[in-house]
Amino acid sequence: MQKKYQALHGTRDILPPESSLWQYIEAKVREVMRIYNYREIRFPIFEHTELFQRGIGESTDIVTKEMYTFKDLGGRSLTLRPEGTAPVVRAYIQHSLAKKAPVNKLYYLGPMFRQERPQKGRMRQFHQFAAELLGTLDPAADVEMIDLNLEVYRRLGLKNLKLYLNSVGCPKCRPQHRQKLLAFAKDKLPELCSDCNLRYTRNPLRMFDCKVETCQIILKEAPVMLDSLCHECREHFERVKQNLEYLEIDFELDDHMVRGLDYYTKTAFEIRSEELGAQDSLSGGGRYDLLVSDLGGEETPAIGFAAGTDRLIVAIESQKISYPSDEKIDxxxxxxxxxxxxxxxxxxxxxxxxxxxxxxxxxxxxxxxxxxxxxxxxxxxxxxxxxxxxxxxxxxxxxxxxxxxxxxxxxxxxx
RNA sequence: GUGGGUGUAGCUCAGUCGGUUAGAGCACCAGGUUGUGGCCCUGGGGGCCGUGGGUUCAAUUCCCAUCACCCACCCCA
Known part of the structure; x- marks a missing residue:
């Protein structure tokens, strides 16, 4: 019998009429990006594996177990892009964009690839729209990035969103917090779950992510990053918060929010939908002031966000938001x-x-x-x-x- | 990687306590109007009941395996 081919696990076809919703969202994204003066960058679907290892961090989940990595005919190790920030920074350095303008504002949208167990709102080929702002440390840039992200959702009529804010510090203050956290958790290890014991040695911050109730109770008392910020990070964070308040953008502090990628510094934010179930994080972003230099460029402060389009679709459908359909003919x-x-x-x-x-x-x-x-x-x-x-x-x-x-x-x- | 659930028509799903031709709604096609849509009526096409094996006189139904998909853990967008 003839084999029935079907789309690979974690991938899917987007058929009409759903494709009109995708087009609609993409048009809104481009519209907002234009208003905020971001310009599109298109970069390859695959890159040198090393770019992601260096950029995202060797010990992250993405790099250790989720990348689609393969060898080409020349024996080079290539990887399907699991995210866009590292490639953008690569392009930024490669084309000396810093020399062409002091501040660069770029956006992109398209598929990303991570080999995870698929579930609602989490595909192996998933889609993001994202923006990066390189060349300024101004807290106003942080706020613009958040507002830009929110504006897309506003224009789509999305409701029940919540903005969560945190600061993950910088290489100056992070080690201090790490020490405090390790000291705090050390004698509690027997009470913490096995995952947390593993996190304790590998990436203690991740213990905050633990869903086990007893761990949560214990870690409630744990020292948080926000209390250990160095002067510069604290100042920055205060000004971000002030600006948000001044602009009447609601947010909630989440001092347990940790970023999955190593390059984040200072501001970290996440927008979650209250009705999305387990995969409730619609988008996330933050500062990555050291990534450009980590990848071989001049030290350049930068901030960005990435939003999951597939999840946005789920949210839009569950909120029954109407959208123009292009199916009618004349x-x-x-x-x-x-x-x-x-x-x-x-x-x-x-x-x-x-x-x-x-x-x-x-x-x-x-x-x-x-x-x-x-x-x-x-x-x-x-x-x-x-x-x-x-x-x-x-x-x-x-x-x-x-x-x-x-x-x-x-x-x-x-x- | 771990746990749970589901596989019956293009879609959403009934059903078979094991027994003749397996159903509904929607969708599709045709007729009711020999050249006129929507609503209505009538009719029609379309299923190896996910796959393989076992039990049985008999399996879509029971058992086992397998595959696929979904949900959750984990992680994140």
């Missing part, structure tokens, strides 16, 4: 008989050249069936051309909304 041409088909084809092509979206019957169906098809397609007008019309040199033009039908000389056709 004119359906219904020929009756073989001779009429020729005239109809000619008419079809000329109308299309004038920019009308038109359709014609390809199955030589009865007029009744053609009318039904026209109705299904949402045609505003139907032009009927049969033997009778050919003889008289006219078209029957029917308005599908009103049901009115008029005959018009072919030369004077107006639609």
């Amino acid at each position: 004119i359906f041409i219904a020929p009756v008989g073989e001779e009429a088909k020729k005239t109809a084809m000619k008419l079809l092509f000329s109308l299309r050249r004038k920019g009308h979206s038109c359709e014609i019957d390809y199955l030589d169906r009865s007029l009744k069936a053609q009318m039904r098809e026209a109705n299904r397609l949402g045609a505003k007008k139907v032009i009927i051309v049969g033997e009778r019309e050919l003889e008289e040199g006219v078209y029957e033009v029917k308005d599908m909304q009103t049901g009115e039908q008029v005959r018009m000389p072919q030369a004077e056709l107006k639609v």
Whole structure:
């Protein structure tokens, strides 16, 4: 028996009419990006594996177990992009964008790839829209990034969102906090779960992520990053908060929020939907002031965010938000008989050249069936051309909304 | 990697305490109008009941395996 091919685990086809929703969202994203003066960057789907190892961090989950890595014919190790920030920074350095302008504002949208166990709102090929702002340490940039992200959701009419804010510090203050945290947890290790014991040695901050209730209770008392920020980080964080308050953007502090990527510094934020279930994080972002230099460029402060489009789709569908559908056509041409088909084809092509979206019957169906098809397609007008019309040199033009039908000389056709 | 759930028509799902031709709604096609849509009525096409094996006179139904998908853990967008 012939094997039935199907899309790979964690990938899926986006069919009409869902594809119109995707187009709609992408159009909104581009619209907002333009308003905020971000310009599109398109970078490759795959890069040197090393770029992601260095950029994202060797010990992160993404790098250790989630990347689609393969060798090309030349034996080089390549990886399908699991995120966009590292490639953008690579391009930023490669093309010396810093020399062309002091501040660079870039956006992108497209598929990313991570080999995880798929579930609702988490595909292996998933989609993001994202922005990066490179070249400034100004807290106003942090706020702009958050507002930009929110504005996309606002324009889509998304409700029940919550903005969470944290600061993950910098290499100056992080080690101090780490010491305090380790000291705190040391004698509590027997009470903590096995995962947390592992996190304790590998990445103690991650213990905050633990979902086990007893761990949560214990870690409630644990020293948090926010209390250990160095002067510079504290100052920065205060000004970000002030600006948000001043601009009346609601947020909630989440001092347990940790970023999964190593390059984050200072501001970290996340936008969650309250009705999305387990995968409730719609987007996340933050500062990465050291990534550019880590990847070999001049030290350049930067901030960015990435939003999951697949999850956005889930949220939009669950909130039953309406969106314009592009499925309706202007004119359906219904020929009756073989001779009429020729005239109809000619008419079809000329109308299309004038920019009308038109359709014609390809199955030589009865007029009744053609009318039904026209109705299904949402045609505003139907032009009927049969033997009778050919003889008289006219078209029957029917308005599908009103049901009115008029005959018009072919030369004077107006639609 | 761990746990739970589900596989029956294109879609959403009934059903078979093991027994003749396996159902509904939606969708599709046709007719009711020999050249006119939506609503309505009538009819029709479409299923190796996920796959393989076992038990049985008999399996879509029970058992086992397997695959696929979904949800959750984990992690994140």
